[in-house]
Amino acid sequence: MSEQLLELLEAHGVAAKEAAERLGGNCALYLRVLRRFTEDRSCALLCEAAVCADAHKGLLYSHTLKGIAANLGFSRLSELTQAQCGLFRSGDTQEAFALTGDIEAECSRLTALLEEVNGQS
Template structure:
């Protein structure tokens, strides 16, 4: 799928990605941003987070959430970043119940990013 600039920006926005912020961070280098963003499709941190929560391992879950937060922030994956901030706060306090309540919103944000990046990849 070939997208013009407007279509690409709208696609990213719908996926919870702040294109304007990303372009500021990447000095307008769309190709670099796209290359790095597409690498996110192979990022293991969300799966690690889910597994750690399933195992009731707050420390490992926190590390995974914190790593995911950093990647999401750097790539301007705004909705996912916001949810991982909430997860990090809960897990820093070792509040697994709160983290598990937040997880569905984080999963929805993560899935939106993955769908968007799959579309972007074409």
């Protein structure tokens, strides 16, 4: 079952096998923390920071998402947040917040995917 889920995730652009391998091949742990992602509020908080144009919080939540994405094998989200953090750090706040829409869309896609995975596990 776990193998099938990993394959499903891989098919949707998630580096699931590599991420599970980093967790010592502990698929149960990996699937458990994946479920946590659907409850995580970092993306919502990033969107709120974008609305308030609060660059400090924007960087904080983008950075948190970046860490989560890296650990969970969310390649696309990792790329987006890395780019956004880079823009925040270089002081290009406007450009950084412009990426929030893409990040939110990717988070939504992943959430939907993980809910599907949860349904199967």
